Amino acid sequence: MLIKQLYTGCLSEAAYYIESDGEAAIIDPLRDIDEYIKLAKENNARIKYIFETHFHADFVSGHIDLSKQTGAPIIYGPNAKTNYEIYSSKDKEKFKLGKLTIEVIHTPGHTLESSCYLLRDENDKPHAIFTGDTLFVGDVGRPDLSSGNMSSAELAGIMYDTIQNKILPLADDILVYPAHGAGSSCGKNMGPETFSTIGEQKKFNYALQPQTKEEFVAAVTEGLGIAPKYFAINAKINMQGYESLDTIKHKGLTPLSIAQFKKLQASDAVVLDTRHANIFTIGFIPGSIFIGLEGRFAEWAGCLLSFNKPIILVTEPGKEEETIIRLSRVGFAKILGYLDGGFDTWKNAGESIDMIIDVEADELAMDIPHDPNLTVVDVRRETEFADGHIKDAQNLPLDEMNDIVNLAHFEDKQNLYIHCAGGYRSVIAASLLKREGIHNLRNILGGWNKIKEQNNITIEKEASVLN
Numbered sequence: 241m242l243i244k245q246l247y248t249g250c251l252s253e254a255a256y257y258i259e260s261d262g263e264a265a266i267i268d269p270l271r272d273i274d275e276y277i278k279l280a281k282e283n284n285a286r287i288k289y290i291f292e293t294h295f296h297a298d299f300v301s302g303h304i305d306l307s308k309q310t311g312a313p314i315i316y317g318p319n320a321k322t323n324y325e326i327y328s329s330k331d332k333e334k335f336k337l338g339k340l341t342i343e344v345i346h347t348p349g350h351t352l353e354s355s356c357y358l359l360r361d362e363n364d365k366p367h368a369i370f371t372g373d374t375l376f377v378g379d380v381g382r383p384d385l386s387s388g389n390m391s392s393a394e395l396a397g398i399m400y401d402t403i404q405n406k407i408l409p410l411a412d413d414i415l416v417y418p419a420h421g422a423g424s425s426c427g428k429n430m431g432p433e434t435f436s437t438i439g440e441q442k443k444f445n446y447a448l449q450p451q452t453k454e455e456f457v458a459a460v461t462e463g464l465g466i467a468p469k470y471f472a473i474n475a476k477i478n479m480q481g482y483e484s485l486d487t488i489k490h491k492g493l494t495p496l497s498i499a500q501f502k503k504l505q506a507s508d509a510v511v512l513d514t515r516h517a518n519i520f521t522i523g524f525i526p527g528s529i530f531i532g533l534e535g536r537f538a539e540w541a542g543c544l545l546s547f548n549k550p551i552i553l554v555t556e557p558g559k560e561e562e563t564i565i566r567l568s569r570v571g572f573a574k575i576l577g578y579l580d581g582g583f584d585t586w587k588n589a590g591e592s593i594d595m596i597i598d599v600e601a602d603e604l605a606m607d608i609p610h611d612p613n614l615t616v617v618d619v620r621r622e623t624e625f626a627d628g629h630i631k632d633a634q635n636l637p638l639d640e641m642n643d644i645v646n647l648a649h650f651e652d653k654q655n656l657y658i659h660c661a662g663g664y665r666s667v668i669a670a671s672l673l674k675r676e677g678i679h680n681l682r683n684i685l686g687g688w689n690k691i692k693e694q695n696n697i698t699i700e701k702e703a704s705v706l707n
Contacts, residue, residue: 252424260338265289269302271569287312293372294354295478297385297471300571317355324481347374349399350381368415376418378431380447396457412439470542492564494577513554517667521596530671535664542570544642553578596670597682601690615654619669626702638665659684
């Protein structure tokens with residue numbers, strides 16, 4: 241028996257490779273499938289099944305491309321309906337994999353088709369359960385992402401029945417392999433570990449404690465933030481299908497001359513610059529949106545960019561393909577090419593450039609008492625802001641900055657000092673503001689981590705939000 245967790249940190253997503261006697265199964269594959277093919281080849285195995293735990297909302301699965309390349313069927317749990325060929329399994333249906341058995345456990349609640357896959361060893365003893373977004377380490381899946389006509393409370397009620405009847409009866413020693421870890425927006429209270437046991441979850445997971453259905457529904461639905469806008473788009477793509485990643489890469493890996501690049505930009509293509517934040521701020525193509533590969537790149541792209549507009553890229557040389565693959569993971573397909581030679585080509589040709597002024601936190605501390613027009617813009621989440629922020633700062637969470645209305649209320653006389661927690665999100669925010677013609681701004685290096693070290697900056701908290 242071989243179980244391999246393939247964890248992608250920038251999406252907090254776990255896919256799984258399971259193998260026995262030359263037969264392999266993949267659970268919840270990412271869009272780029274080469275690693276699964278490589279693993280099977282290295283182990284002289286044939287990929288026999290592709291299991292999907294549900295219609296994912298936070299990424300586009302690689303199930304269709306993987307099925308076409310391997311001939312393996314795509315298996316969903318009950319109630320799954322798609323525009324492409326799948327095998328819709330029944331609750332408790334079993335699939336043989338070498339000496340192992342994989343049993344479908346229908347676990348609605350996160351979504352109606354959500355299912356877990358119970359892996360039984362060669363003696364038919366339950367060994368591990370792949371729980372998708374039904375059960376996480378420390379949490380359960382949020383019930384507000386794909387409910388059809390059902391409310392979050394109604395789905396949470398269904399989740400309660402699932403936990404009581406399908407999860408809690410399982411043996412304590414069964415390994416738990418979820419689809420996500422900490423940082424994912426598919427839950428609200430995930431622990432840092434990427435696997436656990438049923439016994440540990442019975443002890444420490446708030447959703448598995450003894451409680452009434454009413455108490456469970458309240459606990460699971462309380463404090464849910466608004467789901468990222470791209471979640472609904474990705475879920476739809478996973479239900480309806482998509483063009484192959486090879487096709488997307490073929491278009492996206494088109495090198496563009498400066499003249500071609502400028503023509504596409506003039507025709508309303510979005511210029512996406514994925515270089516490191518520290519490099520971007522010292523020089524970039526005017527109108528560019530920065531989202532650096534060093535952060536949670538795909539998630540921020542999904543939250544902030546339009547899926548309807550074409551994208552042209554500025555990357556570090558050699559990072560073009562990685563950028564395209566990571567964009568495709570959250571459903572972007574209209575990538576028309578990249579600037580040949582990167583930003584240096586643009587700069588060396590004498591084209592106009594823009595920049596963002598970086599300032600240290602101690603400079604901000606010196607400026608606050610002397611500049612009546614100084615406005616601190618804190619782009620962290622509301623809960624981060626509430627836990628401590630500069631007195632009189634404006635909170636404009638980055639994930640709300642895709643709405644142009646939110647960017648239009650600043651006055652020309654304001655001197656904007658923008659910060660996040662560490663400096664990644666603030667550069668994204670600054671690029672968005674610049675793109676809308678707001679140029680009187682500065683980026684605070686090190687963000688809140690450096691600001692809170694300053695003794696002469698007044699800090700406030702928002703107890704009403706934290707409580």
